[in-house]
Structure formats: structure tokens, C-alpha cells
Amino acid sequence: MSEKYVQRVLLSEKEIQAKIAQLGAQISQDYADKELLLICVLKGAVVFLADLMRQLTVPLEIDFMAVSSYGASTKSSGVVRILKDLDCSIENKHCLIVEDIIDSGLTLKYLEENLHSRHPASIRIVTLLDKPERRGVDITPNYCGFQIPDEFVVGYGLDFDEHYRSLPEICVLADK
Numbered sequence: 821m822s823e824k825y826v827q828r829v830l831l832s833e834k835e836i837q838a839k840i841a842q843l844g845a846q847i848s849q850d851y852a853d854k855e856l857l858l859i860c861v862l863k864g865a866v867v868f869l870a871d872l873m874r875q876l877t878v879p880l881e882i883d884f885m886a887v888s889s890y891g892a893s894t895k896s897s898g899v900v901r902i903l904k905d906l907d908c909s910i911e912n913k914h915c916l917i918v919e920d921i922i923d924s925g926l927t928l929k930y931l932e933e934n935l936h937s938r939h940p941a942s943i944r945i946v947t948l949l950d951k952p953e954r955r956g957v958d959i960t961p962n963y964c965g966f967q968i969p970d971e972f973v974v975g976y977g978l979d980f981d982e983h984y985r986s987l988p989e990i991c992v993l994a995d996k
């Protein structure tokens with residue numbers, strides 16, 4: 821694998837926080853009379869979850885899932901393995917899947933179908949980032965922070981080979 825470097829900041833800390841405040845207000849309004857279960861997809865979405873949940877004014881619980889695609893690492897096959905399942909039942913609960921980024925959409929498509937089979941009251945998706953150009957399956961987030969071009973990004977929870985997750989902003993990673 822070729823060497824990479826952080827080429828530029830795509831989204832600053834300030835831009836990200838302003839957007840999360842907007843998303844938080846919208847989601848709080850939409851779920852005003854309900855209780856919410858936030859389902860965080862590990863590991864990339866943890867930073868987003870931590871900031872988003874503090875912008876929500878509705879009563880909520882959190883739970884975590886870890887998934888990984890089968891097969892070659894560069895190409896998602898659409899067959900997803902659950903590495904860590906939810907701790908609790910989601911039956912009759914209003915679920916909001918919290919994702920860091922939607923790329924091909926295969927991971928989320930699988931996850932949504934899997935969770936549907938557990939009879940929740942509702943399921944929606946919030947993603948901080950979306951690369952619509954890359955979409956291979958029909959999936960649209962209910963809430964989206966930013967649509968970004970087809971570039972590999974890191975920071976704010978997102979990694980390249982487990983690195984860069986702790987950067988406070990979202991940066992473009994490029995080949996050296």
C-alpha cells in the first residue's frame with residue numbers, strides 16, 4: 821500500500837459542530853413526543869454520536885454495533901458480518917442508526933434490513949457524511965450532515981488503517 825498524507829482540511833471543527841447543532845435541533849423536533857434509541861455503528865461513528873447525543877433534547881438510550889464486510893478489504897461485498905451485536909432488544913423502539921459515512925451503502929443496507937427483522941417501531945438513519953457518487957445500492961439517509969466528493973477522508977472518528985481517528989476536523993487523505 822502506498823504512503824498517505826493529510827492533504828487538506830475538508831471540514832473544520834467549527835463547521836462540523838454547527839452542522840451537528842442543526843441536525844440535533846431537527847431530530848429533537850421530529851422525535852418530540854418519543855423516546856429514541858441511538859444505534860452507533862462502531863468504530864467510526866463514536867465521535868459523531870458523542871457530539872450529536874448532547875444536542876438532542878428527547879429522552880434517549882444508546883447502543884452499539886460493530887460490523888465488517890466479508891471478502892477483500894477494498895471492495896464491499898454486501899455480505900456483512902456482525903462482530904458485536906446490540907446489547908438489548910429493539911422491539912417497538914424508535915431506532916436511529918448513527919453512521920459516520922455512507923460510501924457504497926452496502927453496510928447500511930444490510931444493517932437496516934437486519935434491524936427491520938427485529939420489529940422496531942421505526943428505523944431512520946443519520947450520517948455525518950455521504951458520498952452519493954459512490955452509491956451502489958438504493959439507500960438514502962433521513963438526516964445527513966454533509967455530502968462530500970469521492971475522496972478518502974479521515975479524522976473526527978474516521979480512520980485509515982485505524983489511524984487519524986482523533987483529528988478534530990475532517991481531512992482529505994492523499995497518496996504521497
Ligand code: IMP
Nearest residue numbers: 896922923924925926927972973978979
Ligand atoms: P459502505 O458499505 O461502502 O457504505 O462503507 C461504509 C464504511 O466504509 C463506513 O462506515 C466507513 O467505515 C468506511 N469508509 C467509507 N469511505 C470512507 C472514507 O472516506 N474514510 C474512512 N472510512 C470510509
Ligand code: MG
Nearest residue numbers: 863864978979
Ligand atoms: Mg472504517
